[in-house]
Amino acid sequence: MGVLSGKAAIVTGAGRGLGRAYALDLAAAGASVVVNDVDEAEARAVVDDITAAGGVAVASGHDVSDPEAVDALVARCVAAFGRLDGLVNNAGLYHEARPWDETPHAMRRAVLVNVLGALQCQAAASAVMRDGGGGAIVNASSGGMFGFPSVSTYAATKGALAALTYSSALDLEAAGIRVNAISPMALTRMTAHALGRDLAPSTQDAPPLAGIEDKAPESVAPLVTFLLSDLAEGITGQFLRFDGRRVSVVTTNAFADHPHVTAAGWTPASLADAFAGPLARHLQPYGVERRLPPRVRA
Numbered sequence: 001m002g003v004l005s006g007k008a009a010i011v012t013g014a015g016r017g018l019g020r021a022y023a024l025d026l027a028a029a030g031a032s033v034v035v036n037d038v039d040e041a042e043a044r045a046v047v048d049d050i051t052a053a054g055g056v057a058v059a060s061g062h063d064v065s066d067p068e069a070v071d072a073l074v075a076r077c078v079a080a081f082g083r084l085d086g087l088v089n090n091a092g093l094y095h096e097a098r099p100w101d102e103t104p105h106a107m108r109r110a111v112l113v114n115v116l117g118a119l120q121c122q123a124a125a126s127a128v129m130r131d132g133g134g135g136a137i138v139n140a141s142s143g144g145m146f147g148f149p150s151v152s153t154y155a156a157t158k159g160a161l162a163a164l165t166y167s168s169a170l171d172l173e174a175a176g177i178r179v180n181a182i183s184p185m186a187l188t189r190m191t192a193h194a195l196g197r198d199l200a201p202s203t204q205d206a207p208p209l210a211g212i213e214d215k216a217p218e219s220v221a222p223l224v225t226f227l228l229s230d231l232a233e234g235i236t237g238q239f240l241r242f243d244g245r246r247v248s249v250v251t252t253n254a255f256a257d258h259p260h261v262t263a264a265g266w267t268p269a270s271l272a273d274a275f276a277g278p279l280a281r282h283l284q285p286y287g288v289e290r291r292l293p294p295r296v297r298a
């Protein structure tokens, strides 16, 4: 008996890379899996791999950016397996561009697939899970949301998935649906592309993609299997980072007592005084290189 025996799950973007590894691991843990990818031939090949290993899976070539296709994707899971217990919002697009080189098409496509795709899948899947008594959703965010050079569109979409996770975890808890986000790290088509250029500032000891050549998607998959299983009962609203060896909990301090100054009748001049005075030493580093604002560096 695997930890997912009797459960059914959808993995989007599972024709290659991390999604493929998740689908194989979920199936090996006993889940019946819908292997979704807009590249349907790749999805079918993954289904063949799962069935050859004794697992149960069906393929889906639905495009997660299309709401009607998403409804059909969820319906396929219910038709094939009679239930839906897990959703992995993994499908994603990545591109690099300086802000002034962005094109409306690339920006729009990234938001449609990465953000709207996840929202649409969550909407359709959560209705089925609610009626079935519960479930679990995993959203593929990224360390990119903390700031990498030349990926502002991608980073914005991945930050949106973290925000989606926190709010949805609140909404869906009463329905018995857990929602968590992960920041994975593995060598795939996507990261091989990112490796093709130098993301590492010369001053940085540990560049963001350091060591990724040795990180296989298969090593990340157990975290997704765990999060979709009952072993993760009580874990929701979390953002977990995992490179296959080190698993960590990304901290939030959204409502901590931030450094602050209180006054009445603020003006631009009095705000300038506050930022020159008590708030000056609290300005935060930004981006994975933890760059300090120029005012602090000076």
Ligand SMILES: NC(=O)c1ccc[n+]([C@@H]2O[C@H](COP(=O)([O-])OP(=O)(O)OC[C@H]3O[C@@H](n4cnc5c(N)ncnc54)[C@H](O)[C@@H]3O)[C@@H](O)[C@H]2O)c1
Residues within 6 Å of the ligand: 012, 013, 014, 015, 016, 017, 018, 019, 036, 037, 038, 039, 042, 062, 063, 064, 065, 089, 090, 091, 092, 093, 094, 113, 117, 140, 141, 142, 143, 144, 183, 184, 185, 186, 187, 188, 189, 190, 191
């Ligand atoms: N590889 C990493 O280290 C890493 C790091 C952080 C986040 N991620 C995230 O993990 C996810 C998987 O990344 P990967 O490295 O395996 O990428 P990948 O490019 O190898 O695979 C992504 C898959 O998504 C599919 N896809 C794209 N658009 C789709 C659509 N509209 N509908 C259905 N499927 C679609 C693609 O065909 C592809 O098979 C992505 O969301 C990515 O942002 C990956």
